[in-house]
Amino acid sequence: MTSTDVQPTAGTGGLDVERIRKDFPILARELPGGRPLVYLDSANSSQKPVQVIDTMREHLMSHYGNVGRALHALGSESTEAYESARDKIAAFVGAPSREEVIFTKNASEAINLVAYAFGNPTNTDERFRLGPGDEIVISEMEHHSNIVPWQLLAQRTGATLRWFPVTDEGRLDITGLDELVNERTRIVSIVHQSNVLGTVNSVSPILARAREVGALMMLDASQSVPHQAVDVRELGVDFLAFTGHKMVGPSGIGVLWGRRELLDAMPPFLGGGEMIEAVWMDRSTYAPVPHKFEAGTPPIVEAIGLGAAVDYLTSVGMDQVKRHERALTAYALDALAEIPGLRIIGPRGVVARGGTVSFVLDGIHPHDVGQILDDVYGIAVRVGHHCARPLHLRFGIPATTRTSFYLYNTTDEIDALVRGLHHVQKVFG
Amino acid sequence: MIAESMYQELILEHYKRPQGRGLREPYDAEVHHVNPTCGDEVTLRVKLADGGKVQDVSYDGQGCSISQAAASVLHDLATGSTVEESLAVVDEFTRLMQGRGQVEADEDVLGDAVAFAGVAKFPARVKCALLAWMAYKDAVLRSQEAM
Numbered sequence: 001m002t003s004t005d006v007q008p009t010a011g012t013g014g015l016d017v018e019r020i021r022k023d024f025p026i027l028a029r030e031l032p033g034g035r036p037l038v039y040l041d042s043a044n045s046s047q048k049p050v051q052v053i054d055t056m057r058e059h060l061m062s063h064y065g066n067v068g069r070a071l072h073a074l075g076s077e078s079t080e081a082y083e084s085a086r087d088k089i090a091a092f093v094g095a096p097s098r099e100e101v102i103f104t105k106n107a108s109e110a111i112n113l114v115a116y117a118f119g120n121p122t123n124t125d126e127r128f129r130l131g132p133g134d135e136i137v138i139s140e141m142e143h144h145s146n147i148v149p150w151q152l153l154a155q156r157t158g159a160t161l162r163w164f165p166v167t168d169e170g171r172l173d174i175t176g177l178d179e180l181v182n183e184r185t186r187i188v189s190i191v192h193q194s195n196v197l198g199t200v201n202s203v204s205p206i207l208a209r210a211r212e213v214g215a216l217m218m219l220d221a222s223q224s225v226p227h228q229a230v231d232v233r234e235l236g237v238d239f240l241a242f243t244g245h246k247m248v249g250p251s252g253i254g255v256l257w258g259r260r261e262l263l264d265a266m267p268p269f270l271g272g273g274e275m276i277e278a279v280w281m282d283r284s285t286y287a288p289v290p291h292k293f294e295a296g297t298p299p300i301v302e303a304i305g306l307g308a309a310v311d312y313l314t315s316v317g318m319d320q321v322k323r324h325e326r327a328l329t330a331y332a333l334d335a336l337a338e339i340p341g342l343r344i345i346g347p348r349g350v351v352a353r354g355g356t357v358s359f360v361l362d363g364i365h366p367h368d369v370g371q372i373l374d375d376v377y378g379i380a381v382r383v384g385h386h387c388a389r390p391l392h393l394r395f396g397i398p399a400t401t402r403t404s405f406y407l408y409n410t411t412d413e414i415d416a417l418v419r420g421l422h423h424v425q426k427v428f429g
Numbered sequence: 430m431i432a433e434s435m436y437q438e439l440i441l442e443h444y445k446r447p448q449g450r451g452l453r454e455p456y457d458a459e460v461h462h463v464n465p466t467c468g469d470e471v472t473l474r475v476k477l478a479d480g481g482k483v484q485d486v487s488y489d490g491q492g493c494s495i496s497q498a499a500a501s502v503l504h505d506l507a508t509g510s511t512v513e514e515s516l517a518v519v520d521e522f523t524r525l526m527q528g529r530g531q532v533e534a535d536e537d538v539l540g541d542a543v544a545f546a547g548v549a550k551f552p553a554r555v556k557c558a559l560l561a562w563m564a565y566k567d568a569v570l571r572s573q574e575a576m
């Protein structure tokens with residue numbers, strides 16, 4: 001199989017994968033030794049289409065200047081492009097207003113920014129009060145990015161960190177919801193789609209309980225925004241974090257969406273240029289959102305690239321992307337189930353799950369699996385704990401092999417994975 | 430096929446049929462070492478005997494084929510040799526592993542451990558190969574202190 005003769009295979013939801021693959025030049029490259037590339041690691045980071053690459057290149061070639069502060073032609077062209085990227089992203093996630101879209105470096109920064117607002121002596125807003133006796137709720141299936149910032153917050157303030165357990169099937173266990181989320185809870189922050197299990201969490205019951213007790217709710221949407229249509233008004237949560245590099249955009253750019261009235265009440269996270277209104281030697285006043293949270297020169301070209309990425313995804317259609325991935329996932333779950341000694345960690349069916357499938361092979365360490373797959377077949381998967389160590393501890397395993405699909409993957413690539421896994425079993429069997 | 434050359438027959442043999450695996454009594458020192466990046470871990474015990482001899486190296490652990498095979502090869506090389514000889518092998522093995530594939534292995538010193546030469550080209554896997562060997566060095570030092 002060479003990557004150029006991959007056919008849009010039947011049953012993948014009608015997406016013209018062959019055409020899409022042409023937009024991602026890297027998918028046609030060969031690895032040393034003439035191996036074709038089989039990229040099954042998009043949950044880690046996605047590849048970029050020419051539309052994104054060209055937009056960024058074109059901006060650097062012909063329009064680049066600093067944003068916000070340069071009055072000349074280039075400065076206004078850059079500012080215009082940067083701010084129009086914000087408009088595109090606001091539209092992409094259904095944000096009621098463009099000012100609610102804050103550019104950060106990545107999802108991790110977005111979550112840290114929100115955590116910083118709680119129990120902060122400079123923030124007197126009641127909704128962000130947090131101290132000893134108050135509680136923060138996360139889950140056992142979080143990425144470290146949605147664990148450590150809350151641990152740090154708990155350590156700073158004396159608040160208590162609590163979490164939803166995960167069932168054997170890899171679902172959030174919300175049987176104890178009413179006890180776990182209670183009058184002491186100030187913030188609930190959970191992942192929308194797990195980067196290990198593929199599980200898509202149902203938001204509404206948790207949100208309803210959070211509202212009942214007056215807690216705020218944040219979603220780590222790093223793995224959902226790239227793969228399904230997400231509308232913040234429909235979700236109804238208070239904050240949403242996601243990251244550019246997983247949604248065919250560049251690295252170095254992420255997004256925090258938050259409700260305007262909350263963002264207005266929150267203290268700045270980083271201080272510096274462009275986030276101020278006026279500065280005296282002993283104090284400052286701050287710019288309105290979003291700029292209050294965008295200190296210093298932002299990742300200008302990256303933000304513009306992310307704008308091009310959402311244009312690209314919109315032109316393909318997020319529902320199409322989702323349908324295609326669902327077909328790939330169904331195909332992969334069936335094919336992997338046939339491999340003896342392979343155990344899937346996460347839901348076995350396609351209901352409320354995305355195209356990320358993690359598994360363990362009896363008696364073979366994931367590092368050995370990943371090394372052979374890469375080296376013999378050019379198959380890129382991720383091995384390890386995928387920045388979700390507590391989740392792996394929960395399942396009593398040190399590591400998993402993870403395959404993850406995106407709009408450019410094909411069933412042929414899943415066939416290659418299955419062949420590769422059989423070979424791995426031969427080598428170590 | 431670079432990695433296939435890393436998975437030498439001898440490594441796979443030791444992985445599939447580990448030598449001396451399992452923790453045994455008596456022992457002078459026990460250590461537990463982990464590789465935080467991949468979660469590999471080993472518990473290793475050393476029993477020294479008179480005349481500077483290593484009476485037994487017993488171990489248990491979990492991890493990839495490289496880390497498990499390295500523990501097995503270590504057991505074979507160290508058990509029955511002298512402390513001094515075995516530490517010389519550890520030093521040579523460490524030099525080989527940290528040589529980024531540029532170091533010529535001294536087969537006379539290393540014996541079977543020379544099969545790991547290919548691992549040195551994979552920086553991410555060097556720590557796997559070294560895990561049990563570093564644990565052994567640590568355990569020997571502690572055994573000597575205890576004596």
Ligand SMILES: Cc1ncc(COP(=O)(O)O)c(C=O)c1O
Nearest residue numbers: 106107108143145195220222243
């Ligand atoms: C669920 C989830 N949350 C957060 C992150 C962190 O994203 P970033 O590293 O871009 O901040 C990731 C990606 O690694 C993720 O999968």
